[in-house]
Amino acid sequence: METTPLLPLASWGTPDMVFDRLEGAWDLDRSIEGKATMVGIARFARLDTGQLKYREEGRIQLPDGQAFDGHREYVFERSPDGFSVFFAETPLRLFHAIVIVRKGDELVGSAGHLCIADQYDSVYRFRADGSFVIEHLVKGPRKDYLSRTVFKRRGL
Structure with a gap:
């Protein structure tokens, strides 16, 4: 069985190195099944903390052709072998x-979050090509969709 070299994965390093490697600008491409798409830029900027x-x-x-600008913010904090994600509040x-x-x-991490009655099950995949993907499977009385965002380092 032939294996593919893992050299690009070295850009992510080990699980405890991923947090630092997020810093900078990324192109993002999101699909929310049957509901919307989004193309834009994501930036991870280091805070004094x-x-x-x-x-x-x-x-x-x-899907009906309407288009508008949008944005979202979070705060990421290093933790052993990963990170925590906070709402920017x-x-x-x-x-x-x-x-x-x-x-x-x-390199893969996952977690769940209950928002009132809607369950968010999230998976982060840091891929060998240097990109990463975040998927949120959302189920509940008000929501039922899969959001998938692919991030590629800007300028590559």
């Missing part, structure tokens, strides 16, 4: 904590 402020901005396209409120493990040629 050592945390990373995440801000995404982009153009959202609805005062005070910060935990969205989920991600523990990253190696699975094949990817």
Whole structure:
């Protein structure tokens, strides 16, 4: 069986190195099944606290042709073998904590979050090509969709 070299994965390093490697600008491409798409830019900026402020901005396209600009912000905080993601509120409120493990040629972390009655099950995949993917499977009385966002380092 022939194996693919894992050299690009070295850009992510080990699970405890992923947090630092997020810093900078990323192109994002999101699909929310049957509901919308979004193309834009995400930036992870280092704060004085050592945390990373995440801000995404982009153009959202609805199936009926309507389009508008949107943005979202979170705060990421390093934790052993991963990171925690907080809603950018005062005070910060935990969205989920991600523990990253190696699975094949990817580094992967997952977590769940109950928002009132809607369950968010999230998976972060840090891929061998240097990109990463965040998927949120959302189920509940008000929501039922899969959001999938692919991030590629800007300028590559």
